[in-house]
Amino acid sequence: MSALLEIENLRVAFNTRHGEVTALDSVSLTVNAGETLGVVGESGCGKSITALSVMGLIPSPPGRIAGGAIRLAGEDLTRVSEARMRALRGAELAMIFQEPMTSLNPVFTVGDQIAEAIMLHQKVGHAQAFRDAVALLDRVGIPSPDRRARDYPHQLSGGMRQRVMIAMAVSCRPRVLIADEPTTALDVTVQAQIFDLLNEIQRDFGAAIILITHDMGAISEMADRVAVMYAGRVIEEADADDVLDHPQHPYTRGLISCIPALGKGDTELREIPGVVPPLHRLGAGCAFAERCAHRNGRCDSGKPLLVNHGHHPAACHAVQEGRI
């Protein structure tokens, strides 16, 4: 049986001042119904571009899907018409964005914004859609949803707005829900509530969730499987426990060592030295080589492939040569 959502060898390119750069290169991911896939990496690694590609929202121009396929239950989204894509968006595929403060339209009430999503995909009138919106607000844990539905976004707190975004996203019971850093802009206590809510929603609705984050802590709480991305490529992929307990790629190891360990007295926040190289400067070798302690000549001459050489697949010459 094939997966619900299948991304195969996706390549996305952007036209920039430096010529055409490849933002995503041979990205392959799969998600099954009811499963949560975590996609991790630092900013600029291609996580959000992957999400926007699935939604068909890559800004074009300058961006374009240059190769590969994105299959939702067998239908290749890179080849469907814009009208078909619009019908899928919001209905089958939904997305929650990072910034609840700016992701809601300031001039419409939140009830109307949820009702709009419902009316776009179901043949119901405004009154019915608004009632559904109130019910959804109730479902995502917003107190006195009747009144709140008539509020404007600026009258709600950040956590509330993110709940509204979730209500809007699940309003048509999508099969795939993409959450792009849904808690980054929120307080730590609110973060946990939002994760609980997402877990509940998944139980109730059976949606596949793609959770995009740079936070390994979020992964350990939410994800069944994990894909680690770096500079537009997937560099390690496996079950969440495997990745967390036996990270292979030096970059994944770095990310995990950055999680502040509780109770160890280790309060120093560690980080991986260096930054993600700009996409137009990617050379022939491994994109991580410059920041890697295990670099050797091979790392500079060829890109490592994502293959299984030990515990689970990782794209690293050092792992494949057994040096680490």
Added chain:
Amino acid sequence: MSASFLFRRLVYGLVLMLGVVVLNFILIRLAPGDPAVVIAGEMGGGDAALLDAIRAQYGLDKPLLTQLGIYLGSILQGDLGQSFFFNQPVATLIGNRIGPTILLVLSAQVLSILLGVFLGVIAARKPNGVLSGVVSVVATVGYAVPVFWTGIMLIILFASVFPIFPVEGMQSVRLRDAGLWVRSVDIAHHLVLPAFTLALIYLAQYARLSRASMLDVLGSDYIRTARAKGAPEHSILFKHALRNASLPILTVAGLQFGNLISGALLVETVFNWPGMGRLAFESILRRDYPTVLGVLFFASAMVVVANLLTDLSYRLADPRLRGKT
């Protein structure tokens, strides 16, 4: 919308109008020569009895503050003075002329905003497209053409080449006594060229402004959210984006109103439109100061009202401002 906000805006508007009255008073006193002669106007002046009557009426022999008091008092009673050229009270003169001016100014305002915003929105869809280029060229041209000259060129064009619109006045003489409907159509027919001439300057500015404002809004997160919902393109543009992009447009529309009245003054003169602008022009040539200052007063009052309406509509359009006072 809070009543106290409305009340405070009204009071502020009245204070501004009081300022205009005081300014008028100061201007007459600052002008070189005897104020009585200035008020009588150079055409009607010279008659000693008339000058004495004016001195008595305005209390010109009394201290300045008393004079100001008398002046304010008469304006509060709706007495803007007497036009010695037209031999009519200024208030009556303006009362007869204000309707056509409001009609012209509002038509031009509506025309320029509707057309301009539509062009701007379409242009914003393709920021580097042909239409965007056309809009920015037309905007620069529209800004640079003297409005009276555009009017004259249109008169030449429509009087001799395509005689489909009347080029002068507001009504046809032969239709003066026709029914209301026929007269309305006749006035609308006469309105086309003046309103278009006046709209032309601002149309392009609105197009440019709404293009920039739309580009700004179209890049925002909530537009991405709307797309992620599966909203169709026309709904993205005209519902989600335009409602937000209209806020700066509203601000400018309010600020432009004073300029629009200035433009109307020239357009009315060119097309012989029987409004306040033409009255101002005629009375300035005759040095008929009470009338000129009366027009200045009423034109400023129109701007104050327009600003008040802009403030109110701004609050209606932006829910973030509604709770505030």
Added chain:
Amino acid sequence: MTDAVAFKPESPAREAWRMFRRNIPAMIGVVVLSIIVLATLWGTFFFAGNPYEIVWAPHEAPGVAPEFLLGTDYLGRDIFAGLVTGGGPTLAVGAAAAAITMVIGISLGALAGFYGGWVDNLLMRITEFFQVLPTLLFAMVLVTLFSPTLTTIALAIGVVSWPQTARLTRAEVMKIKELEYVTAARAIGAKNRRIIWQVILPNAAPPLIVSATLTIGVAILFEAGLSFLGLGDPNTMSWGLMIGSNRAYILDAWWPVTFPGLAIFLTVFSVSLIGDGLNDAFNPKLRER
């Protein structure tokens, strides 16, 4: 210690000039405006003809008489003579009025923005008051009350046009005064006046320069409008006056009003092309678009 000077960034003004030079419309504006200014200078100082003199039959069409290429007006005066001599007052009044506008606007705006509090409140109320007065009407009143000379006209235009400049300056000053280098200047004990003139205003220069350019365009249109209405200086020929005095005969002859109108249009058009070019050159953010 040689590596410190190895990289020298381009100065902002230089970079703006580099951007401006590459902007084709703006360079067209520079060329057209230069031609107009040179023609006007020539007409004012070297042209022997008299624009008031009746030299030919009235309403001679352009191109018929070789000495009067642009034709004659309703009295038989040479339109070319009017164009080259009438540009001087128009441009001079436009430039002077723009200068007056900028001086009033920048001073009041800088004071309001820098001091804030009651100073700001008072100045902004005054600004709002002036924005209520319809500019052209107010200028007409001023000009007629105080005799129409070129000086009065320039002053009148300046007095009615400054509020926008004041608002822009105020906004810029308020933005800049919060920045670190102003705090630094304060910390070393610089006086307020010095901070305003030597620290804040130079940094607010780019938008003010753009605004000054556009103000020149508006002032020229203003002068043309006043002259058109017959409220200009009666002793000087100007483009607006040419249009105004030939207005009654437009259905008999198109050329006496068309050429001066084109001259006004081209002048203001090239000025605003330059203004737009400066704006683009000063705004790195817009360059990406």
